[in-house]
Amino acid sequence: MTEVKLPPLAEGVDKASVSYWHHSVGDNVKEGEDLVELVTDKATFNMPSPASGVLKEITVNEGEEAKVGQVLAKIG
Amino acid sequence: MESRERTPEWLKKRLVVKSANLSATKKILAEFRINTVCESALCPNLNECYSRNKATFLILGPACTRACCFCSVEKGSPGTIDVKEPERITKAIKSLGTRYAVVTSVTRDDLPDGGAAQYAKVIRAIKALSEDIKVEVLVPDFKARQSSIEKVLDAGADVFSHNIETVGRLYSVVRKGADYTRSLMILKLAKYIVPRQITKSAILVGLGETESEVGQVMTDIKAAGCDILAIGQYMQPSKDNLPVQRFVAPDEFERYRDLGKRLGFKSVMAGPFVRSSYMAEDSYNSMEGKYNDGSEVAAVGGRG
Structure with a gap:
């Protein structure tokens, strides 16, 4: 995981x-393809998936904030 | 316009997350207590550049004596000059394996020479490390003091850069404390003092200027003898900064690139994520004709 x-x-x-x-x-996700879009005060980023596998769980939903280091999702 | 309008697709930056270089670069910068404009300006290209071992050193800081409304660099009273700064920079350059160093600074209106002597020391220290390392400096306006500009030029930087940032009409809003004509004068003086000096400038678009005003500022910059030009989208660093007036579409950047070539710039980079120090080495090399495909540069900026 x-x-x-x-x-x-x-x-x-x-x-x-x-x-x-x-x-x-x-969903099946592949390492390197866009996984999640993140917005800071200054810019919008597309974060690629760090691994290939099934997206098991999303722990931060759209519209919610996360802190650096916080788990956004689990891929297994 | 709403400042928090939804980001257009071309302004979504692909984030570099998996990179050994990224963490190594951060570690080296921390070890030698290097300030970077990448971090001070919350640059969206930071992860991409750091993962290529590239960073733009911010000397004489971290605090700036001016309070330009587009910029997120810390404002306040700067401390005394760190005499060890040139040494810290060269140590970082050695660890990073830098072949093309970009050095900029906060504005130091509190110093009689605006910090020019420190620039000269940093340039000389890098060149002492290796003559082969190219040095690009992005200087403040030094209140157009010729002696300060001479001091920096004497030290032998490969590229002397000063950013015009925006169109003349918006200076009172965007660059309080600066003056459009005076900033152009910096570029003119550099060419006047050292005619063979390569000079560079950059502007941000999306601050409320019109396309024809951008054409005018490009013409003015060229008339100041400038060789290299960079044009990028302004992004609001925080809620305390000026809101974005307009997201400039890729085809408009393409028109600026075409115009820049027609005006005779040796190299023009224009794209949403282009900043004056972004891909500075490529910009310099493309001017030499080794990498002469302007459309490729734009594709990099657009794709992020």
Whole structure:
């Protein structure tokens, strides 16, 4: 099981909002393809999936905020 | 316009997450207590550049004596100059394996020379490490003091850069404390003092300027003898900064690139994620004609 964590985006930026999940729970995802869209005060990022597998769980939903290091999803 | 309008597709930055270089770069910068404009300006390209071992050093800081409304660099009273700074920078350059160093600074209106002597020391220290390392400096306006500009030029940077940032009409809103004509004068003076000096400038779009005003500022920058130009989308760093007035579409950047070539710039980078220091080495090399495909540069900026 791979935990997808919110990576550091810039110094002093300790949180981001999840604006869009490119996949739903149960989908097969491939390492490197867009998984989740993140929004900080300054910019919008597409974060690629860190692993291939089934998206087992989404722990931060669209519109919610997460802190750097927080688990956003689990891939197994 | 609503400042928090939904981001257009072309302004979504692909995040680099899996990279050994990214964490190694962060570690080196922390070890030598290096400030970077990448971090101070919350740059969206940070992960991408760090993963290529590239960072833009911010000297004489971290605090800036000016309070430009587009910029998120810390404002306040800067401390004394760190005499060890050139040494810390060269140690970081050695660890990072940098072949093309980009050095910028906060504005130091409190210093009689605006910090020019420190620039010169940093340039000389890098060149002492290896003459082969190219150095690009992005300087503040030094209040157009010729002696400060001479001090920096004497140290022998490969590229001397000063950003015009925006159109003349918006200076009172965007760059309080700066002056459009004075900033152009920096570029002119550099060419006047050292005619063979490569000079560079950058502007941000989306701050409320019109396309024809951008054409005018590009013409003015070219008239100042400038060789390299970078044009990118302004992004609001925090709620305390100016809101974005407009997201400039990729085809408009393409028109700026075409215009830049017609005006005779040796290299023009224009794209949503282009910043003055972004891909600076490629920009420099494309000017030499080794990498001369302007459309490819735009594709990089657009894809992120």
